[in-house]
Amino acid sequence: xxxxxxxxxxQYQPLIKRLSNNSSSHVSTIYGIRYIHLRSFWQxxxxxxxxxxxxxxxxxxIDPRLIKKLIDERTDLLNAENELKMLxxxxxxxxxxxxxxxxxxxxxxxxxxxxxSTVYMGWQFYWWYCEYDRREDELQKEINNLEExxxxxxxxxxxxxxxxxxxxxxxxFWF
Numbered sequence: 001x002x003x004x005x006x007x008x009x010x011q012y013q014p015l016i017k018r019l020s021n022n023s024s025s026h027v028s029t030i031y032g033i034r035y036i037h038l039r040s041f042w043q044x045x046x047x048x049x050x051x052x053x054x055x056x057x058x059x060x061x062i063d064p065r066l067i068k069k070l071i072d073e074r075t076d077l078l079n080a081e082n083e084l085k086m087l088x089x090x091x092x093x094x095x096x097x098x099x100x101x102x103x104x105x106x107x108x109x110x111x112x113x114x115x116x117s118t119v120y121m122g123w124q125f126y127w128w129y130c131e132y133d134r135r136e137d138e139l140q141k142e143i144n145n146l147e148e149x150x151x152x153x154x155x156x157x158x159x160x161x162x163x164x165x166x167x168x169x170x171x172x173f174w175f
Contacts, residue, residue, distance in 0.1 A: 050074045 046052070050070045053059065059067070 047056075047062070047066065047070070050073075053062070053067070053070070056062065
């Protein structure tokens with residue numbers, strides 16, 4: 001009787017013989033064949049990501065350790081992404097809290113600044129007005145004193161003219 005040998009089995013015949021010669025039990029031969037089969041299956045489909053399992057029709061040929069490893073890798077990746085999102089969200093919340101802590105004080109601070117500036121300018125104008133009046137009074141007194149001195153000098157000079165007539169040369173040359 002001729003045994004039908006599938007293409008897969010014919011591919012592994014030399015390995016099966018090698019394993020059966022070296023092994024002492026039937027169990028190690030089965031696991032060795034399964035390992036060889038899975039290794040060639042991984043190489044054929046190049047399963048490196050969890051998404052590659054979608055392309056395969058039957059998951060029975062895939063080692064559960066590989067599936068567990070792929071699931072763990074994807075879980076770690078998703079956990080890292082979620083952690084980054086959470087950290088970004090916390091950072092944004094901290095920024096919002098920092099911005100909001102000053103917001104209630106900004107408007108009152110502006111009002112205080114404008115009111116104090118207005119009061120300062122009012123007092124400054126009042127001080128300038130008072131200073132101007134004081135200086136104007138001082139200058140008016142000085143003008144009055146100078147006018148009195150000038151009037152006294154003019155009166156004294158006119159008194160000299162009335163006392164006697166001067167010769168023409170003294171009038172022109174001020175001797």
